[in-house]
Amino acid sequence: MSGILIIGAGQAAASLAAKLRMLGHDGPITMIGEEPAPPYQRPPLSKAYLLGEMERERLYLRAPAFWEEQGIALRLGTRAEAIDTAARLVRLADGESLPYDQLALTTGARPRRLPAAIGGDLDQVFTVRTLADVDRMRPAFAPGARALIVGGGYIGLEAAAVAAKLGLKVTLIEAAPRILQRVACAETADHFRRLHAAHGVEIREGTALERLEGDGAGRVRAARLADGTAIAADLVVVGIGIDPDTELARQAGLAIDNGIRTDEYGRSSDPVIWAAGDCASFPWRGGRIRLESVGNAIDQGEAVAANMLGQMAPYEARPWFWSDQYDEKLQIAGLNAGYDRIVRRAGAEPGALSHWYYQGDRLLALDAMNDARAYMIGKRLIEAGRSPDPALIADPATDLKALLRS
Structure with a gap:
C-alpha cells in the first residue's frame, strides 16, 4: 500500500497529516520536509524567537513523539526533486523514489531576495522565513548595530520592532509611497508609523534601494538609495514579500495560477494531487485567491485532508491575520x-x-x-x-x- 505523501513540513502539512489520522485514515502517511526541524510555527520566528523570549522546542507544533505515535513518518532534511505523475512517484534528492496513492503539496512560499547584482549575496544580508534564517541573523542583532530594513510590510515592520527593542539603530526604507501600501489603509499605516517613530525607528517612504555596498571582505557596509544618498548598515533585513513555491508542481505539469491551481476541494489539475497553504490558489467569491496566513494553512490543510478521504466539501476560507509589534x-x-x-x-x-x-x-x-x-x-x-x-x-x-x- 503506497499511501499518502505530503511534500512540505510546515503548518499546512502538520494540520493535514494530523487530520487524516483524526478522521480514521489508517494507511501510510509520509511527510517530506526540506528543513531538518520537525513542523514548527513560523510567526514567532521574527518576534519572540528572534528576541530570545522563546526556546526552539516551543516552536514545534507537536512534541516529536506525536508523529511517531500517530504513525506519521517524517523524512526531514530531505528535498523532493521531481514528481512522476504517470508512475505516481516522488523522486528525492538522494535518488530514492517514493510511491504514492495520493499526494498533497504543502510547499509554502519562498522569500524574495535582492539580486546578487545589487549586493543581495553580501554577508549580513538576511531574509526571514525559516528557523535557519533566524538562527543566522540572531548574532547580528547586537545593541548599537545599524540595521537597515528593506520593505515596509508586516515582516519588515516586525523585524524593525525587534531590532529597536534589542537596542539597534534602525532605518526602514519602503519604495512605495507609504508603508503597508498593499495590505492596509492609510489610517492603519499612520498608526504604525507613529508607533515606530516613538521607538526611534526612522522610516523613509517613497525611497527605493539602488544597491548594497560591501567592504573588502564581502560584508555589507552601506546602502545606496535611488536618490544618490547612502545609509550605513551593519546588517540588512529584506522583507519584500514572498512567492508561492510552485516549481515542483510546474515541472510535473500541474496548472499554475498565482500558486498551484486547485478546485474548490483543494484538488490540483491532477485528480490525485492536492495542495494547501501558502502555495495553493483556490476559488473564492467568483474569483481566485491565495492566502498567506497560519489560519488558512490550518483550515485548508484540514479541509483537504477530509476531501482526500472522500468528504468532498468545498473549502470556505475565513481570512484572518495578525501582527505583533512592540x-x-x-x-x-x-x-x-x-x-x-x-x-x-x-x-x-x-x-x-x-x-x-x-x-x-x-x-x-x-x-x-x-x-x-x-x-x-x-x-x-x-x-x-x-x-x-x-x-x-x-x-x-x-x-x-x-x-x-x-
Whole structure:
C-alpha cells in the first residue's frame, strides 16, 4: 500500500497529516520536509524567537513523539526533486523514489531576495522565513548595530520592532509611497508609523534601494538609495514579500495560477494531487485567491485532508491575520480588496482602536489594534455576511455585541 505523501513540513502539512489520522485514515502517511526541524510555527520566528523570549522546542507544533505515535513518518532534511505523475512517484534528492496513492503539496512560499547584482549575496544580508534564517541573523542583532530594513510590510515592520527593542539603530526604507501600501489603509499605516517613530525607528517612504555596498571582505557596509544618498548598515533585513513555491508542481505539469491551481476541494489539475497553504490558489467569491496566513494553512490543510478521504466539501476560507509589534497587537479579519470607505472606532480601553473597511454599505474587513473585542465581533459579522450601519460602528457608545443580534 503506497499511501499518502505530503511534500512540505510546515503548518499546512502538520494540520493535514494530523487530520487524516483524526478522521480514521489508517494507511501510510509520509511527510517530506526540506528543513531538518520537525513542523514548527513560523510567526514567532521574527518576534519572540528572534528576541530570545522563546526556546526552539516551543516552536514545534507537536512534541516529536506525536508523529511517531500517530504513525506519521517524517523524512526531514530531505528535498523532493521531481514528481512522476504517470508512475505516481516522488523522486528525492538522494535518488530514492517514493510511491504514492495520493499526494498533497504543502510547499509554502519562498522569500524574495535582492539580486546578487545589487549586493543581495553580501554577508549580513538576511531574509526571514525559516528557523535557519533566524538562527543566522540572531548574532547580528547586537545593541548599537545599524540595521537597515528593506520593505515596509508586516515582516519588515516586525523585524524593525525587534531590532529597536534589542537596542539597534534602525532605518526602514519602503519604495512605495507609504508603508503597508498593499495590505492596509492609510489610517492603519499612520498608526504604525507613529508607533515606530516613538521607538526611534526612522522610516523613509517613497525611497527605493539602488544597491548594497560591501567592504573588502564581502560584508555589507552601506546602502545606496535611488536618490544618490547612502545609509550605513551593519546588517540588512529584506522583507519584500514572498512567492508561492510552485516549481515542483510546474515541472510535473500541474496548472499554475498565482500558486498551484486547485478546485474548490483543494484538488490540483491532477485528480490525485492536492495542495494547501501558502502555495495553493483556490476559488473564492467568483474569483481566485491565495492566502498567506497560519489560519488558512490550518483550515485548508484540514479541509483537504477530509476531501482526500472522500468528504468532498468545498473549502470556505475565513481570512484572518495578525501582527505583533512592540506591545501592540494587530488583528485583521476579512480581506479589504475594493474598499472605498474607512470607519474609525475608538475602543473602550486606552489605546484600543479599529479601522473598518466598507465597500459601499458592505463590510469587508477590519484592522483592530489592541482591541480583541472589536476583532472578534467584527470577524463574526464578516463571516455571517452582515454589514452594520457605519454610523453605528463609528459611535463609541454602540454595543458591538448587540449588532450580532440585530
